[in-house]
Amino acid sequence: MxxxxxxxxxxxxxxxxxxxxxxxxxxxxxxxxxxxxxxxxxxxxxxxxxxxxxxxxxxNNLKTALKNQVDKLLHTSNLYFNGPVLSVGEKIINTSRLDKVYFCNSGTEANETAFKIARKYSSDKYGEGRGTIISLKDSFHGRTMMSLMATGMDKYHKYFYPLPKGFKYVEKNDIEDFKNNIDSTVCAVILEAVQGEGGVIVLEKDYILELVKICKEKDIAVIFDEVQCGIARTGKLFGYEYFDVKPDIVTIAKGLGAGIPIGGVLVNEKFSKVLGKGDQGTTFGGNLLAMVAASVVLDEISKxxxxxxxxxxxxxxxxxxxxxxxxxxxxxxxxxxxxxxxxxxxxxxxxxxxxxxxxxxxxxxxxxxxxxxxxxxxxxxxxxxxxxxxxxxxxxx
Incomplete structure (x- = not known):
């Protein structure tokens, strides 16, 4: 044109x-x-x-890898095994020391999947009525409907009624506010190690340590949204590593694809068997170009x-x-x-x-x-x- x-x-x-x-x-x-x-x-x-x-x-490494894959194959769907997906899965699990991974297309989709995992785990174990997700004020978690509601900024909650229910917002770095909002309906909390959209605010380590301790005691899933601050952005693979904690679920996207759309959800052993066949799916998740790009990124940041x-x-x-x-x-x-x-x-x-x-x-x-x-x-x-x-x-x- x-x-x-x-x-x-x-x-x-x-x-x-x-x-x-x-x-x-x-x-x-x-x-x-x-x-x-x-x-x-x-x-x-x-x-x-x-x-x-x-x-x-x-x-150059990224361009060469993508061009080579374009010459071979672009898409298979998740009905079939293929080498690039396996390669990235192996690299990200070995690097992250989490147990299983699910690939999707974006950060907001990764967060939606994380919420599904947390809610299904809670439903399987405790029955209905335990599906509330706590997030922090000034957080940002995406623009699809559940991720939108997990976002702790009122300006994003206008117009799109009726809005999904089951979300609470607490003040960051205020452990008493967190404790006061825990009840029998809470199944998960989602955090950004560094709130990007909310002002580039690093959470306090003592707050995170106490919060994670409480969640472990009450069997509340700890989700870290590493969509923006993960994949070496903070000088570590994940921002939460600065807090010396082990989350249950980690969401990733953005920098992992180096320009190719990608998303992913990493889970520990406890949450690795929550989703079964047919519980979640994606047409483009694990796309071959995205996997090739992610493989190059993981190789580069591991140097x-x-x-x-x-x-x-x-x-x-x-x-x-x-x-x-x-x-x-x-x-x-x-x-x-x-x-x-x-x-x-x-x-x-x-x-x-x-x-x-x-x-x-x-x-x-x-x-x-x-x-x-x-x-x-x-x-x-x-x-x-x-x-x-x-x-x-x-x-x-």
């Missing part, structure tokens, strides 16, 4: 449901941790597609020094921003390459100015910038991005 920047908005509105607001440039290709538009302008990407493009753009490199880059970015000594920056937060920058002005102002200067960033609420660069980003690209950010802060100040 022959399209130019002047007509893109009108063309877009002609054909698409208006659920997103895009800037008026057209992305053409990617290289390293940068996008290039059709006019040749470069944009350093501190978003990686909401944490998806974990290996950046034009990664010696990879996690340390993610941590060092994250520390470098945070310390550099703190050393700007800008009155606009309140504080930095996060873990690894999941970084939040709290600001005294609205974050979307900085986001827009950054985009115009060739830096793509995200927001996480009214006054928090969110950085999710590719895990393979170079220091050269980081320094270029920091210079842009420094100039903007000086300009705004």
């Amino acid at each position: 022959n399209i130019n920047n002047n007509s893109i908005v009108s063309k877009w509105e002609e054909y698409f449901i208006n659920t997103y607001s895009q800037p008026d440039f057209i992305i053409d290709y990617g290289e390293g941790s940068c996008f290039f538009d059709t006019k040749g302008n470069k944009y350093i990407d501190f978003t990686s597609g909401y944490g998806v493009s974990s290996l950046g753009y034009s990664n 010696e020094g990879f996690y340390e490199d993610v941590l060092e880059k994250g520390d470098y970015i945070r310390k550099s921003i703190e050393n700007f000594n800008s009155t606009i920056v309140v504080k930095t937060k996060g873990m690894g390459l999941m970084i939040g920058v709290e600001t005294t002005i609205e974050s979307n102002i900085i986001e827009e100015k950054a985009r115009k200067k060739g830096l793509l960033v995200l927001t996480a609420g009214k006054n928090v910038l969110r950085f999710l660069p590719p895990l393979t980003i170079s220091y050269k690209e980081i320094n270029e991005a920091l210079e842009i950010l420094k100039d903007i802060l000086l300009e705004v100040n």
